[in-house]
Amino acid sequence: MNCPVGQSRTDQHSSDKLFFSYQQMEPVSLPPLSRVAICGGTHGNEMSGVYMVKELQKQKADQTGSVSVTTVLTNPRAVDACRRYIEIDLNRCFTDALLSAPVTDSTPYELRRARELNAQLGPKGSPEAVDLLCDIHNTTANMGMCLIFYSLDWITLHIYKYIKSKMTSTPVRAIxxxxxxxxxxxxxxxxxxxFAIEVGPQPNGVVRADIFNMVREAVDLTKEWLQAFNSGNTFAGGEVEAYTLVRSVDYPRDPTTSDITAAIHPQLQDNDFKLLRPGNPTFLSFSGETVKHEGDELYPFFVNECAYYEKKIAFHLARKITLTFPSVSVKKD
Structure with missing residues (x-):
């Protein structure tokens, strides 16, 4: 994930920013992407990833043409217990600092498991790391199909563009x-x-056929793109919309007990990625009062996500941006 950053502009200020079109960007040749990891169960009660990995293992789907596929059930203890995690959130354990910290008798299970996964699929930032890692998650929020990533690189953006162009069963977005x-x-x-695949709404501990099929389609399209890339196809550059995190919003709370005093307002519930304007309702207090949005026009996502109550997050707010990227092809020997 160390490729050059894509050119971007925001939806609100695009006319004031200078950016390069993809037609002006030089084509990029990159090494083949032959080693891919498909992971699920990082959160043990998010069932689409759990059953997607088990199905791939059952099918012994470890080779797709030029692509070698490693499937990993990443938090098996949490999966067995049907819990998000056992001691701490595994999906917060992969910073360089945590991966290099000393292990002691008191080190939580998930930190130890993160070390094992880093050794198996990484090490992170090294030439030995897998070429592409896809981790499958579910959300209780009404987010449809989302791809979530950190550093912008051409491969991730091209896969996102490809999935978005092929999937018709649900909106496909990038965060x-x-x-x-x-x-x-x-x-x-x-x-x-x-990238992480985040798809919902789906309750924790539940598998829904429609949500599972979205995940399966996204995984199949990812492998399809990789095979075409490795086979020598050139993928034209382009532009895609994405959402970039601005801030998180907590629930209103009692200043003494810290208990929440309001729920997500019905007009916001299930309206992830719908533009939130100043004055729009965000919360409805248990005494019947409406709390309204203040500040910039932004896009909410992970609205009323069950797992985020413990993190004191009612929803995230994002800005919409446009990402521009060049054509890519496999580097010839």
């Missing part, structure tokens, strides 16, 4: 977290290239 790879905390950052 970019502007965090250096050394501080990137989730599993997909271990690969040379990587």
């Amino acid at each position: 970019q977290l502007d965090i250096p790879n050394s501080e990137a905390y989730s599993l997909e950052s271990v690969g040379k290239h990587g």
Whole structure:
């Protein structure tokens, strides 16, 4: 995930910013992407990834043409317990600092497991790391199909463009977290290239056929693109829209007990990625009062995500941007 950053512009200020069109960008040749990891169960109660990995293992789908596929059930103890995690959130354990910290008798299980995964699929930032790592997640929020990534690189953006052009069953969006790879905390950052598939709504501990089929289609399209890339196809440059995180919003809370005092307002619930304007309702207090959005026009996502209550996050707010990238092809020997 160390490729050059794509050119970008925001939806609100695009006319004021100078950017290069993809027609002006030089074509890029990159090495073949032959080693791919498909992971699930990083959160043990997000069932689409769990069953996608088990199905791939059952099919012994470890080779697709030029692509060698490694499938990993990443947090097996949490999967067995059908819990998000056992001691700490595994998907926050992959920063350089945590991966290099000393292991002691008191080191939580998930930190130890992160070391094992880094050794198996990385090491992070090294030439030995898998070429692409795809980690599958579910959300209880109404987000459809999302690809989440850190550093912008041409491979990730081309795969996103390809999936978006082929999938018709649900909206497909991209979320970019502007965090250096050394501080990137989730599993997909271990690969040379990587992204998380986040799809919902789906309750924790539940598998839904429609959601599972979206995941399967995205995984199949990813492998299809990789095979075509390795076979010598040139993929034209282009532009895609994405959402970049601005800030997180907590629930209103009692200043003494810290208990929440309001729920997501019905007009915001299930409206992920719908533009939130000043004055729009965000919360409805348990006493019946409406709390309204203040500040810039932004896009909410992960609205009322179940797992984020413990993180004191009611929803994230993002800005929409346009990412521009060049044509890519495999580097010839």
